[in-house]
Amino acid sequence: MLITATELKSNLGKYLMLARTEDIYITRNGKIVAKLSNPQQDKIDVAKSLFGVLPADMTLEEAREERLNQI
Incomplete structure (x- = not known):
């Protein structure tokens, strides 16, 4: 979502609530100056992206060893 700094000042509570679920970009004079x-x-998205990365029959130790052997 893209909003102006003036809009943010006027409705801070609203945008703090919205920031729980989406990024809010704040503009001044038409340029993005901040991100709320x-x-x-970010941590939740990273964790979700890792589900299913390892095969079900591979242990964490086996995965580490395989990765180290690739280096």
């Missing part, structure tokens, strides 16, 4: 986001959301 949920720091926990």
Whole structure:
């Protein structure tokens, strides 16, 4: 979502609530100057992206060993 700095000042509470679920970009004079986001959301997205990465029959130790052998 893209909003102006004036809009943010006028409705800070609203945008703090919205920042829980989406990034909010704040503009001044038509240029993006800041981003309001949920720091926990980044961790959740990374964790979700890792589900299913390892085959079900491979242990974490086996995966580490395989990765180290590739280097």
